[in-house]
Amino acid sequence: MNTQATPAAPEAATARRQGPAAAPSIDVHHQIVVVGGGTAGITVAARLGKALKHPDVAVVEPSEAHYYQPMWTLVGAGVFPKERSMRSEASVMPRQATWIKDRVAAIDPDARIVTLEGGKRVGYDYLVVAPGIQIDWGAVKGLPDALGTDGVCSIYDYRQAERTWQMIQDFEGGEAVFTSPSTPIKCGGAPQKIMYLADDAWRKTGVRKRARLTFATAGSVIFGVKGFRETLQRVVERKDIHPRFKHDLIEIRPETKEAVFRVLGEEGKTVLLPYDFLHVSPPMSAPDFIKRSKLAYQEGDLKGWLKVDKHTLQHLDYPNVFGAGDVAGLPTAKTGAAVRKQAPVLVRNLLAVMSGKRLGSEAAAYDGYSSCPLLTGYGKMVLAEFAYGNEPAPSLPIDTTKERYSMYLLKLYGLPFLYWNLMLKGRA
Numbered sequence: 001m002n003t004q005a006t007p008a009a010p011e012a013a014t015a016r017r018q019g020p021a022a023a024p025s026i027d028v029h030h031q032i033v034v035v036g037g038g039t040a041g042i043t044v045a046a047r048l049g050k051a052l053k054h055p056d057v058a059v060v061e062p063s064e065a066h067y068y069q070p071m072w073t074l075v076g077a078g079v080f081p082k083e084r085s086m087r088s089e090a091s092v093m094p095r096q097a098t099w100i101k102d103r104v105a106a107i108d109p110d111a112r113i114v115t116l117e118g119g120k121r122v123g124y125d126y127l128v129v130a131p132g133i134q135i136d137w138g139a140v141k142g143l144p145d146a147l148g149t150d151g152v153c154s155i156y157d158y159r160q161a162e163r164t165w166q167m168i169q170d171f172e173g174g175e176a177v178f179t180s181p182s183t184p185i186k187c188g189g190a191p192q193k194i195m196y197l198a199d200d201a202w203r204k205t206g207v208r209k210r211a212r213l214t215f216a217t218a219g220s221v222i223f224g225v226k227g228f229r230e231t232l233q234r235v236v237e238r239k240d241i242h243p244r245f246k247h248d249l250i251e252i253r254p255e256t257k258e259a260v261f262r263v264l265g266e267e268g269k270t271v272l273l274p275y276d277f278l279h280v281s282p283p284m285s286a287p288d289f290i291k292r293s294k295l296a297y298q299e300g301d302l303k304g305w306l307k308v309d310k311h312t313l314q315h316l317d318y319p320n321v322f323g324a325g326d327v328a329g330l331p332t333a334k335t336g337a338a339v340r341k342q343a344p345v346l347v348r349n350l351l352a353v354m355s356g357k358r359l360g361s362e363a364a365a366y367d368g369y370s371s372c373p374l375l376t377g378y379g380k381m382v383l384a385e386f387a388y389g390n391e392p393a394p395s396l397p398i399d400t401t402k403e404r405y406s407m408y409l410l411k412l413y414g415l416p417f418l419y420w421n422l423m424l425k426g427r428a
Ligand code: FAD
Pocket: 035, 036, 037, 038, 039, 040, 041, 060, 061, 062, 063, 068, 069, 070, 071, 072, 073, 102, 103, 104, 105, 130, 131, 132, 133, 155, 156, 157, 186, 187, 190, 287, 289, 324, 325, 326, 327, 334, 335, 336, 337, 338, 339, 371, 372, 373
């Protein structure tokens, strides 16, 4: 850590010369600042800590806790207690990194300053942007008050995931509705996984005979990747689940137990579905401070998301800025599995830029890899792996479009091990 700016890399120096005449004051300076100490931030910081001889890397992260969010589906289905998905942030922070325990309020990429909510200004030469995705609970009218009460639940939150399992157990039959929104979300398969597990749980107790299950999704197909789509269509038919496509949840009326959907493609048309149990996958967007910054796309389909090159992960306007994880404006599914493939690419390219190179054809390239472990019941899983263009990208020597017990075990034990012991330590 320095209280003065270190000599900047060539590109950094050029940008400074072009910047404002009087440099704004800073409270502290780090050569590399990582915004967010979640999956992407910690994985990247760990790799930088290993690769650099004298790392001066700071991670800005306000939370005392670090979550393995993929486990929340299993928490919602009663397989694991929620505590199993959480460790202290201190325990995952790479030893070579400085932890700045605060929240970023704003980023000025021209001045190379990150302003914290506590008021401090942190200068940087290089920036890694990884603050994840923002959950917009308030974008569905009535949801913030209804959540966690009277049959309304969601696995998209640590505490609510546990409540979800309570509500699955309390359900005595009637209308069970599971939603999936029109915005990009983290783990697009999760809204279905919890539905298949709930179906299975209700079959075990006999409640399923008295229940009707609806999957109300803003999407127009059950899953975007061929091969897996067919498998999931068969699962939905076998389980007698009623899909309703192009249905986007806009309001919950807890007093009458109705969910209101706008029908996409049919201007002004809304549909009311009664519910006794309602699992909500909420709308999401890039964090507000990213949307407001010069680092975000200002228009187009990716408006608001971090403007990075889809292969190099370097910012398209600021060569000393890189991004990874859910915040990145990349045309692929937002998952931790994607982060695992992005992190080594980002680090290699950042190191190249730090050594004064321009990223050309020899740059490391991310191919859009993402994966979705689709639980289709207790003891069954399909592993969807794909890259840009929804092209299948299998990494295992077996047909993972089939429901398998071995894949279920991978989800329960293999992937969490990989996460805590290898990925966050910069080893995988
Ligand atoms: P996160 O891991 O969310 O980290 C973002 C960090 O940034 C957080 O620690 C946050 O506190 C911090 N932050 C936020 N704002 C600021 C700020 N202003 N300043 C500083 N720090 C800030 N992925 C899979 O691969 N497989 C799965 O099966 C899977 N299932 C999932 C199921 C559920 C229910 C959920 C919720 C997610 C699932 N995911 C899954 C997705 C996976 O967890 C995310 O894609 C992954 O965590 C993204 O990493 P990230 O670093 O971008 O964001």
